[in-house]
Amino acid sequence: MLVSRYFRLLQQCARRNTPNVAKTLHAQLLKNGLHRYGPLPNTLLDAYGKCGLPGDAFSLFEEMPHRDQVSWASILTAYNQANLPRRTLSISHAILADGGLWPDHFVYASLVKACAGLGSIRLGRQVHASFLLSSFCEDDVTKSSLVDMYAKCGLPGDARAVFDSILAKNAVSWTAMVSAYARSGLKSDAMAIFESAPARSLFSWTALISGLVQSGNNVDAFHLFIDMRRDGVDIVDPLVLSSIVGACANLAMLELGKQIHGLVILLGYESCLFISNALIDMYAKCSDILGAKDIFNGMNRRDVVSWTSIIVGTAQHGQAEEALELFDKMVSTRVKPNEVTFVGLIYACSHVGLVDRGRGLFNSMIKDYGITPSLQHYTCLLDLLSRSGHLDEAENLINQMPFQPDEPTWAAFLSACKQHGKIEMAVRIADGLLSLKPEDPSTYILLSNIYARAAMWDKVANIRKLMTLMDVRKEPGYSCIDIGKEKQVFYAGETIHPMKDEIFCLLSELDAEMRRRGYVPDTSLVLHDMEQQEKEKQLFWHSERLAVAYGLLKSVPGTVIRIVKNLRVCGDCHTVLKFISAIVKREIVVRDANRYHHFKGGTCSCNDFW
DNA sequence: ATAGGGTTAG
Incomplete structure (x- = not known):
């Protein structure tokens, strides 16, 4: 009777994740000498692993006089649970050495999961091969984990091949395949699998939505989240919410993010740890750093x-x-x-x-x-x-350093050389960078500037030629601004906006005031060969200025103007935004491709470092 | 008694 009670209590521990209860039970077992009784050591080992105590699980494992298949499987689970895939795999080597024990399907499933966690396709394929040669090669559970492993290694085709080989597909296998396509960005394949699955659940919706967020299809993820709500799916587990909060962060949609935050509160998940973590990031990425701090300060853990x-x-x-x-x-x-x-x-x-x-x-x-x-x-x-x-x-x-520097690394270094007037060094680095055949248009602009600075005009001409030859074109710049519930997108040089005249008028007035205060346009970063006046006109129509002007015209006076830009803010716009923040006495926050700029009273939070 | 799918930070 007593023994069966211990079994039941330990299993309960594993399910409820109560580490202290597990330790108490262990102590009692030691006291009444039951700690070596029958399968109890394995049950205890499993409980420790599932309660997030891999260290205790391992000590127990080491002390065991007889380790069987279950002991091995349980210790592997303990390490997987603690997100220590390297440990899982290092133990797997010992499995073969220890008394000639051969891995069973439980062990295979755990090993595959560890490979998935590491994202190691080399090890993953080894385990897969060994599994296929074993007598457990038809095991569907291991196959589901293989689907997931290939998906996490970025090989959805291999995942599909394994999926097709599963004899009795269940909810787990279907979900794994939905996730495989979604996280690879294969939207229509993901939808097709999702729709052909015998049943939908919060699990499969979460796999689809999270996968799309991970592959950068944030807007699609949002529409599907709305569909899911419309379907009346009960959100009994908050995981999907953390993904959708992440989508708001990626899109820098503050208003939408606040609405999701409201939903989080409504559903009672505001004290859930990783939801709060996702909210901190969302508010920070949506330029509302105070909102992020509020979440952080309000957390109890x-x-x-x-x-x-x-x-x-x-x-x-x-x-x-x-x-x-x-x-x-x-x-x-x-x-x-x-x-x-x-x-x-x-x-x-x-x-x-x-x-x-x-x-x-x-x-x-x-x-x-x-x-x-x-x-x-x-x-x-x-x-x-x-x-x-x-x-x-x-x-x-x-x-x-033990890494080959990539293009952005060289470009950043080069730009610093230029900043500090180390022209000889800059030219040397530029020559090296050019030989790497850069792909980013801004790298070419930087190179052209370096050579121009060193008066190496033949090299400047060469860069221009390369750019036309490779069809390197600058990605069109755009800036977004939210006014209330409306989102407006402005492209550089846009001349079709309904409020174009008012925007032009306001920018001209601001331009005149800035020049009175000493503003001189910096046209050194304008690429094209054109007259000075034409270059200044180009700068005048940069998208962030249009967005700021629109914000000044439409927003509630005194409120913060928040803008999201796809590219980096150019040096001239940075100067202009500082001037504007002082002239109109408004705070302007710009999230560009790299960082955040809070313009206030004529200065920027980035200290002109960006 | 032991395994597989959905989760947050760069």
Whole structure:
């Protein structure tokens, strides 16, 4: 009787995720000597794993005198559950060595899941091959996990092949396939599978919507979310909400995001951890950093993602010192920073030119936290060094780092050389960059500027020729502005807007006032060969100016004007927006392709670093 | 007694 009670209680622990109860039961089992009784050790191991205690699970596993298939499967699950796929796979090597135990279908499913988590197609294919040669090769559960593994490795065709081989497809297999197509951006295939599935559920809707958000089809995801609501699907689990909050963030749709936030509250999920995390990011990406802080401050539990989201958001909005203070608080509350946190922190340092602090953080990341720097970390550090004029150190780093620098990395370094007047160095870097056959139009504009600065006119001509030859054309710039519930999009040079005359009139007035205050148009970044006056006219019609003028004409006086731009703000527009914010005494927030600019009283939060 | 699908930060 007593033994069956322990079984029941431990299984309950696993289901309800109550680690303390698991530990108490373990202690009782030790006390009454039942800890080695029958399958109880495996049940306890499973409970530890499912309660998120992989360390305790592993100690137990090591102490076991007899490990069977179930023990192996349970320890693998424990590591998968804790999102430690490397551990899962490292243990799998031991499986073969330990008493000649052969993996069963439970073990295969766990191994495939670990490969999916790592995104390692090489290991994934090895496990797949081994599975096919085993006597469990018809197992449908493992096949469903293979569908997912191929999907996560970006191979929807391979996923489909496995899916077609599943004999008895169930809800899990259909959902895995919907997710496979959706996350690969294969919209119509995803829809087709979704519709041909025998049943729909919150699970399959979530797979479809989340997948589309992940592949950047945010608007489609939104329409499907509305369809799902119309279908009357009960949102008994908030996962889909975090995806749709993410869609609002990606689209920078603040009003829509606020409405979804309302829905989150209505459905009672506002204290759910990863919903709050998604909301922090949404408000930050929608330029409302105060809204993001409200969410963060109102949380009763915060994890790495919460801290990292607010640190990154604060840094991107130009409040670097505050981002660094937040990090100190994070450390003092014993939340362990991860690789993403350090990206945000080094970025923050680069923004205010805190070279020593940034270097220190980079080293501490490696030494104190055991994190191997990625290309992104090197890029942040390079940015910090080169912006602050430590160009030789930056060049050394480029040559020593274990990554091949990509085009944006070279371009950023090059632009810093130009900024600091290191023309010889710039030309050397430019020659190297050119030989990599860059693809981004702005790289060509930068190169052309460098050569022009060095008076190397034949090279300038060569760049122009290359651009026509490769048909490198600048992506058309556009800016969006939300006024109430209406969204307006302005393209550069647009002349068909119904309020065109009023916009032109206002911009002319502002232009005159700016010139009185000392504004001189900076036409150095206008590409085309044309007269000065013509160049100035080009700048005059840049999309962000049209959007600001429209905002000034239509919005409630005194409110913040929020603009989202697809490209980076040009240097001249940046100057103009600073002037305008002072003249009209309004705060203007621009989210460009790279960062956020809060223009207020003639200055910008980015300190002219962008 | 053990496995598979939907989740947030760069």
